[in-house]
Amino acid sequence: MDNNAGSQDCLRTQDCTLSAPPHTHNLGLLRQGLMRTAQRRGTATAMATTVEDEVEAPEPGDGPRLGFVGAGMMATAMVNGIVASKVTEPDNVFVSAPHRSSLDRFAKLGVRTSDINLEVASGSDVVVVAVKPDVVPAVLREIAPHLRKDALVVSIAAGIPLAVLEQLAPGKRVVRVMPNTPCLVSEGATGFSMGSLATDEDRDTVHALMGAVGLAVEVKEALLDGLTGVSGSGPAYIYVLIEALADGGVRMGLPRAMAIRLAAQTVKGAAEMVLETGEHPAVLKDNVCSPGGLTIAAIESLEKNGFRSAAMQAVIAVASKSIEMRNAEEEKRTK
Structure with missing residues (x-):
């Protein structure tokens, strides 16, 4: 009985580290976490890189710069929701994909697009890795040297654990996020887990980003498999x-x-x-x-x-498949 009562209290108060879907009166509050991320940039524009030729991204307007590497259904849902919620201006959103045809629907929203991942990596405060799980290692190895010094990496790939993500992007702050497609209509349900280097400010940023397109809840990484099965x-x-x-x-x-x-x-x-x-x-x-x-x-x-x-x-079938994928990635890492 106590367990049910606790669940009901959580539903009534929307506590329990949840972010409720936004309304007009609290969108400003939701923006604050992202704005703090933008403020970290200060006046620094230099980018550390390990290659001879630097990739220069075009400069957007003021505000938090959100980059999406990948232009699939989930990226589409998130970008549509973010633009509709006015968390940041459309020209502060930058999306990359290998084929221009995949980017047409984003261009119509007024966001910037490119077929070069490195432009997104070098020009964003928050970089969302929105590619299929089997492509994540190659993409992160490609963009990691070009990430801004203070960039936050957000992965929405199922089954890729934080330890692997942090190995692929050494020294970077990483957060795993599991959204769902109703983000498209600002009714998403998202779970996220913090990496070992992620900060309280990063937590606020992810809450702001995902809370702008629905419900957001922080969970331990071990619970993301079950959360994937549910939401x-x-x-x-x-x-x-x-x-x-x-x-x-x-x-x-x-x-x-x-x-x-x-x-x-x-x-x-x-x-x-x-x-x-x-x-x-x-x-x-x-x-x-x-x-x-x-x-x-x-x-x-x-x-x-x-x-x-x-x-x-x-739910169990999805969670089991997610665990299988996670174990496979961890096994690769230890070999």
Whole structure:
């Protein structure tokens, strides 16, 4: 009972190292962490490098400079959310990818783009490594010598542990982040873990960055695998649920478009009930189930067909795969 009470208190107060989705009145507060990062630059513009030819990035406007190496779906979601939340100006966001075709959607947002990763590395206060896990080692080896002295490296790659990231970017402050695609509409759910050199200021910066596009929670690195199973991959499970509910509606005669909208709004409304009331989901479920009624008959059908177990196993499957990837990377590091 105490555990449930603690969970409910966390939901009600949004404490427990959580950052709530932003609203207009607190966006200024969210910017402060990023602005402190920008202030570290001072007047220094020189970049330490180990190669003969320095890569010069074009100068953006004042404010925190956010770089994204990689232009996939997650980077797209984060950049869209950051621009929409006005955490920093679009021209302070810099995205790189090997193919220009991948950058077209970013250019439309007013952010700067390049097909040269080193330009992003040399011109950003916060560098988000947003490439696939198997590409992370090569990318970090490429950009590490060109990172600004005070740059913060943020990795959103699943399964690459902090120890490996810190080995690939020696002497740099690193944070692991696991966002999800609803960042695109400022409704993301993100977990992050601090590296050994990361500071309290870095914690504030990541809270500001990810809190601007949804909910952010700091966890121990060992918990990121489970968090990935719940929220990192979670939207996909919910899309399947929405599709299945809509299919049921179509089977019973509802137009497809109407069924999808009803199902999506139902999921959204139920989620808001959990977050706003602080009630345990079981309590809210019981409130809908009248004795001998329609909803309890539906719950019986869900239980008979393994709905609850299937959801739990999905989380476990993702977490197990993440652990497998992490162990493989750590094994490479020790060889």
